[in-house]
Amino acid sequence: MKGRRAALRANVADALDRTGRSQEWLAQAMRARGHQWHQTTVYKVINGRRKVEVTEALDLADALGVTLGALIGREPKDTANEYRKGYLDGHNTANAELAAFLAKQLSGEVA
Numbered sequence: 001m002k003g004r005r006a007a008l009r010a011n012v013a014d015a016l017d018r019t020g021r022s023q024e025w026l027a028q029a030m031r032a033r034g035h036q037w038h039q040t041t042v043y044k045v046i047n048g049r050r051k052v053e054v055t056e057a058l059d060l061a062d063a064l065g066v067t068l069g070a071l072i073g074r075e076p077k078d079t080a081n082e083y084r085k086g087y088l089d090g091h092n093t094a095n096a097e098l099a100a101f102l103a104k105q106l107s108g109e110v111a
Helices: 002-019 023-032 039-046 054-064 079-107
Strands: none
Touching: 002 023, 002 039, 002 054, 023 039, 023 054
16 A cells, blocks of 8 residues: 555656646646645645545546556556547547548449
């Protein structure tokens, strides 16, 4: 359990560093999700002075754009983004194929 808490703390700090966002930004994002968080709350979480409830962890992951598994160190940090990108790439490819098929249909190339 302690390892997951340490991973969460490190991953929250890392996500803020990577994105250039502040602790205050994260506190505002958490307040928007219904939590009574302040910049000092984020500081305490990152420094291990405050535990994170399950609902808070879910909303932290959402605010930071990662999966809960990535937040607690159980999967790569970019899994959620890679999933979204793969989904969108597949969706865009399917749309392009459908558009090409319909264009052929309209031009009379396909019976």
